[in-house]
Amino acid sequence: MKHKFNYKYILSMSMISALGGLLFGYDWVVIGGAKPFYERFFEITDIPMLQGWAMGSALVGCILGAAFAGKITERTGRKKPLGLAALLFVISAAGTGGFSDFYWFIVFRILGGVGIGLASTISPMYIAEISPSMHRGRLVSLNQLAIVIGILAAQIINYLIADPVPENTSDLTIVNSWNGQMAWRWMFWAELVPALAFFILIFVIPESPRWLSKNNRMEASVKILSNIGGKEYAQQIQEEINETIRNVSNKMNIREIFSGENKRFIIKGIILAFLVQWCGINVVFNYAEEVFTSAGYGVSDALFYIILTGTVNLVFTLVALRVVDKWGRRNLWLFGSLGLGASYVFIGLFYFLNLEGIVLVILVVVAIAIYATTLAPVFWVLVSEIFPNRIRGIALSLTTTAMWTAAFLLTYTFPIINKTMGTYGSFWTYCGICILCFVFVKSSIPETKNKTLEEIEKIL
Structure with a gap:
């Protein structure tokens, strides 16, 4: 049976969710361009352990964000945690460039990493759950496209913000230059534009119909599915969803999750x-x-x-x-x-x-x-x-x-x-x-x- 899909509605939801991927890509790569300048600013160019910690601290946040994403999404849905990720990106971008203390620099990098961990888990999940089957691969791939755009944007913005550095320039000269004092800050602050847009637009998208159904909110699920593909599509998909969640408890303990087919x-x-x-x-x-x-x-x-x-x-x-x-x-x-x-x-x-x-x-x-x-x-x-x-x-x-x-x-x-x-x-x-x-x-x-x-x- 052919259904009349509202592609504008589907694409807009997918693109808003994929902004999480764009911020994931930007936040992940931006530090590479800032590295030569913040290392000299914080005087860690000869301290490999702190250099590694500055580069890798966001990974700790990524692991934490991804680890808690499952519990948060099962309890509160997909939409609210995406909003939390957007808020963390805003706070991280503002704080990483705003403080002149290395301790706070690391704290805000970790917060950005938590945002990456949440977004990298939830954005593709949300898109998959609202997408018609024949277009799901392309729509979920929008998230990967957004990540790649974020990576390229960070590379280009870093290149444009920093002034050229002649070879054999001393560390002291770099620290006292625009690059050493402000350029690395603006590299992080540039992320505020897409982060704020993501946070605002999250309020526009609906909750995932699969999560709503799992939490016995069938009427709300059918309404969203109808907006996606019409009443007949909504009825067909809702019946399929109901069949897969029938007799399944909303709360699963650890033993159930790690047993049998699961x-x-x-x-x-x-x-x-x-x-x-x-x-x-x-x-x-x-x-x-x-x-x-x-x-x-x-x-x-x-x-x-x-x-x-x-x-x-x-x-x-x-x-x-x-x-x-x-x-x-x-x-x-x-x-x-x-x-x-x-x-x-x-x-x-x-x-x-x-x-x-x-x-x-x-x-x-x-x-x-x-x-x-x-x-x-x-x-x-x-x-x-x-x-x-x-x-x-x-x-x-x-x-x-x-x-x-x-x-x-x-x-x-x-x-x-x-x-x-x-x-x-x-x-x-x-x-x-x-x-x-x-x-x-x-x-x-x-x-x-x-x-x-x-x-x-x-x-x-």
């Missing part, structure tokens, strides 16, 4: 989270300057190529929006795993042979393009789809917590792996993990395109 779902989500991080592409983003300078380029060229990687990431995320509902989640993941692994083989070979130049840059850009088209958007789509209605909030929270834990481990183990095995050995290791990505999805994850969340639940 345990199997959660284990799959956690494995996907670790694999999508440990495929290694975030090493290219986190250590981009080192990757490009190792290829024989100077600092200025390296900064240009960093923006290039962000641009490529954006362009191919747009490609993903067009293909995720046509080619399917499973096929994209399988193709991406093999393509990324092959790219790593050649990148590792170039480092092994001590080759430099534009070919290595092209290989890195190709790897980013493959990841942006396949694994990056497909991960968020899959984990928003594969969990049953009764445990989706908690399961997605656990999965996102695992993802941030994996990101933390990846970021902090790369220097060790790189030193022990060499750069070529690192990329060949990540190639092996890409093969594990392929094998796991091939054997354990079915295709989910064009199926309602309730149909996927029955299949799994």
Whole structure:
């Protein structure tokens, strides 16, 4: 049966929710451009432990936010926690740039991390729960597109705000310059514009119909579903929702969550989270300057190529929006795993042979393009789809917590792996993990395109 969908209504809800992803991307990357200046301002350039803490403190917040997101969303819905995330982004942006004390700088970075943890869990979940099945992949991928736009925006804004720094400029000169006193502050304050917009617009969107149904608010759920696709669509989907939540308690204890089929779902989500991080592409983003300078380029060229990687990431995320509902989640993941692994083989070979130049840059850009088209958007789509209605909030929270834990481990183990095995050995290791990505999805994850969340639940 064909339904007449209100695409303007669906798209507006999805885009407002995806602002959480944009702020996630911006907040995550902005610190990289501010790093050369706040380190000198706070006098930590010779204190590696504090340098690492300044860069990694937001990860602690990410893990905390993702860990508590499940309980909050099951109790209060999807809308209110998104509003809380928006408020935390506002407070973090204002405070990180506003204080001149390193202790408070860290406190506000952690608060921003909590906002990232909440948004990265709830935004794709909300979009999945309000999307018609035939468009869900594309709509959930809007969240990944928003993350990529946020990343690129942070890279460009950092570049535009900071004055050029001549080589061999002393630390004292930098500290007393515009960059050392104010530029790094404005990099964080620029986030206030989208953060305030997100906070205001959250009041416009409705609650998730799946959460309303689970909490016995069927009338409100039917009204929202009717606004999405008309009365017949609302009746059909509401019946499917009712069937999946019938005889299921609203309150599930820990033993129930980690038993039987629920345990199997959660284990799959956690494995996907670790694999999508440990495929290694975030090493290219986190250590981009080192990757490009190792290829024989100077600092200025390296900064240009960093923006290039962000641009490529954006362009191919747009490609993903067009293909995720046509080619399917499973096929994209399988193709991406093999393509990324092959790219790593050649990148590792170039480092092994001590080759430099534009070919290595092209290989890195190709790897980013493959990841942006396949694994990056497909991960968020899959984990928003594969969990049953009764445990989706908690399961997605656990999965996102695992993802941030994996990101933390990846970021902090790369220097060790790189030193022990060499750069070529690192990329060949990540190639092996890409093969594990392929094998796991091939054997354990079915295709989910064009199926309602309730149909996927029955299949799994």
